[in-house]
Amino acid sequence: MHSEQPAANQAIIVDTTGGFTTAVAYANPSAGPASITLSLINSAGALVAATPQTLAARNHLPRFVHELFPAAPPMVGSMQITSNVPLPVVSLRFDPSGLLFTTLPPALASLLRPALEIFQQRPWGSPFAAIAGLIARMPHRLGLPPRV
Numbered sequence: 001m002h003s004e005q006p007a008a009n010q011a012i013i014v015d016t017t018g019g020f021t022t023a024v025a026y027a028n029p030s031a032g033p034a035s036i037t038l039s040l041i042n043s044a045g046a047l048v049a050a051t052p053q054t055l056a057a058r059n060h061l062p063r064f065v066h067e068l069f070p071a072a073p074p075m076v077g078s079m080q081i082t083s084n085v086p087l088p089v090v091s092l093r094f095d096p097s098g099l100l101f102t103t104l105p106p107a108l109a110s111l112l113r114p115a116l117e118i119f120q121q122r123p124w125g126s127p128f129a130a131i132a133g134l135i136a137r138m139p140h141r142l143g144l145p146p147r148v
Contacts, residue, residue: 006086019096027060
C-alpha cells in the first residue's frame with residue numbers, strides 16, 4: 001500500500017479557465033496551530049496573490065480557489081502551500097457542469113515548476129498534458145531509471 005506523506009512545502013495545479021473550477025482541501029494533523037501561506041502563481045511564474053492563514057490543531061479546510069482568492073482572474077498556474085507543519089493536501093478540478101472532476105495529488109513545489117514550463121511552451125495543450133510531461137520526466141529528475 002502506498003501512502004503520500006504530508007509535506008510543509010507543496011503545490012497544486014490550478015485551472016479556473018473556461019468554466020473549470022479548482023478546489024483544495026488541507027488538514028493540520030498536529031497538536032498545535034499551523035501557520036500557512038497560500039500563494040497563487042500564474043503559468044509565467046508571477047505571483048498573482050498570497051494569503052496567510054492559521055489552521056487550528058487537528059482541523060481541516062476545504063475551499064475553492066476562487067473563494068481563497070476572489071479577486072484573481074481566470075488562470076492556469078499553481079497554488080503553493082507553505083506551512084510550518086506538514087499538511088496532507090488534495091485538489092479537485094471540476095468541469096463546467098460541476099458534475100465531473102479530476103483529482104491530482106499535490107507535488108513538492110520544486111517539481112511543479114517544470115510542469116508549468118512545459119505547459120507554457122505548448123499553449124495548445126492542457127494543464128494535464130503538462131502534468132503528463134512532468135511525470136514522464138520525473139524519474140530522470142529524481143535520479144531513477146526511466147520507466148519503459
